[in-house]
Amino acid sequence: MQVATGREVHVPIGADVTLRLASRTYIADFALPQLGLRDFAAPDLPSELHFRADREGRYDVRGDELCGRPHTDKTRGWLVVEDAAAYRVWMHERARETNQ
């Protein structure tokens, strides 16, 4: 199933997760600091991050251009790790919105 979402994405606890990063224009920095994950994507230079989230929670996702420019410390997005049932609900809601 493929769905579209905004600044929040959910994954089920215990699942093997692959994050595929891509950027059309700039060098995009991507970090999930609480999970110790950081990588970047640039045009023609996509990347993948692999992890398994073992603990439920709402984790900060930080993305910015990889150039040290000033930005606020506001969270840019969130990764929500939740149980399988909650994840299925979220996916179905996103699927319904995506198809509308």
Added chain:
Amino acid sequence: MSRSARPYKVTGLIAVAVVVGLASVAVFRRQPLASAPVAVPSSTNVYVPADVARPDWVAGRRSAQLASATSISAPHNFQFADGVDASGITTRLVNSMDLGKYYKATHYDHGTAVAVADVDGDGALDLFFVNQAAPNALYRNLGGGRFEDITARAGVAVGDRACVGASFADIDNDGDADLFVTAVREGNLLFLNDGHGTFTNVTANAGVGGTGGHSSGSVFFDYDGDGLLDLFVTNVGKYTQEERYPDGLWRSFGDAFAGHLHAERSEVSILYHNVGGARFATVTTPSGLVHSAWSGDATAFDYDADGRPDLYVPSMQGHDELWQNRGAGRFEKIGRKIFPATPWGAMGVKVLDWNGDGRLDLFVTDMHTDMATNLLPEEEKKKHDPATMFPPRFLATDGNHVLGNALFTNRGGGKFEELSDAANVETGWPWGPSAGDLNADGWPDLVIGAGMNYPFRYAGNNVLLNDGGKRFADAEFILGVEPRRDVTQPWFELDCDGSDVMQDICQGEIRPHMTNDLRSPSERGQVAARHGHVTVWAARASRSAVIADFDNDGDLDVVTNNYGGVPQVLMSDLASRGPVHFLTVQLVGQRSNRDAIGAVVTVQAGGRAQVQVNDGKSGYLAQSVMPLYFGLGSATQADSIKVTWPTGREQVVRESLQSGNRVVIRE
């Protein structure tokens, strides 16, 4: 154009696909606007980001540094004052539109040179300012801190290409300073001096126009000891697309700083052998010196003191490299062996004997490591946190790096010890390093052109006073170099009811943002759309700086080249506060190249020896022809001057070494 609200534009984004058990995919996308920005009457006609206009940290740092002055043993009771208004220097460094209206992170941001030579043989040091989107400027020194613009009659304006570096050197050994200018893609230029400050473009005949690369710093050195200066030209790498802006400059890639990850964007730097008659032969491949890293400057550096000049080439996106001169016109890459850990984002380099042990050390500034995160003022004196360094895949190296400036201290036998933190030479956003004895105490001090312009906060230049060869003391505020007179300046103009209506700032952005920013406008701090004529302001910053005695009063002055504005002409008042003991040494090669580039000079005075290499390097992207300056401290004369010429021959002078003399030593 009506004053109605406008929808927010989206021109790009980062997509994050999440694959869970290979069954589901979610994709981040920009949230649609809940509502468009609300239009307001025309009152936002000047845009000055708050953190640019009011750098709150400046006052605190100034206070702290002034309080620290009591702990500095080196003389520091003197001041610099910016004399640009009275100097007659009016050139303005115009930057690429990639650094303003169409901002993107690009190597255009790396600055342009300021170089020094006595171009007309009148005994005073003249100044050449390199420009990016406007003609270059050559100023003749009239004395007393006054200059006149002689660009037009000198014939070195160029103006049809983005110039970057400048190197003065006597390439035909006729006794005057010739000039090599590098440029982005349009070809480099060699100008022969007629001895009176009028130059002739001899590029085509000389064969040094280059390969159409993104050229940057260049270094004259005599690698084969034949008495003719050879030339190494750095090519950064392809950071521009096949499209020009209205000003004629090439438009940068949006991902210019990922260039080192694209093999097809690499460019090989060029080694030219001077074959006489103002002609050069390209010897890059046969010499073995095939350098394709992303490098913008270089310096000759006889690291092993074997008499053959080696070449240290900083890399702005990777490991620095050391090319060992093996003789017979051959070079070998030995960087990882001699310097296993180097900065990752190195910009400038300067050879000096900072600790007075008679061995030549290497100071390297690291700019790009400071871009791994948003550098805060309180972080400028610290090495970068390894935990927040660029991802390994972006570094594309073995990861063994000095995370900031490096001070490679020569322990002899080809061994170096990195002492940047112990010596207190870590700085923020550094570009070009210069060394000179600002307080004439016999120890070389450092000046670093530093800072970022739009859209970053203000950060100042650095002055590091050498405290007796033990450490350096921060002194830019103590000496009046910082804060500069104005920390902000107008940067570019927008017509928010016309052609620039879709520009982010017209759309109401508080600060420029990247199109992959996933925050909502309100989270980013977007305000109402702006209308009318908007002047966008930015922080002032320097890139290159040169140290010399421009008013011939016996102390060293500093001149900087600054994006978007006029230079700083920082005149020292050291000589007006009391007697300054110093010597200048001018070398005239006979069998060696006439500029004696590569000679090592040792001055014995006051019970100790000072060593300087005559490499012409002062600042960044530049090479100059000027006498060496030796502060003598309390000694009123030197005991001896020993010159080790590039030929290897030694010559000792013991006469006429009273303070204030210019000692001309002929080989």
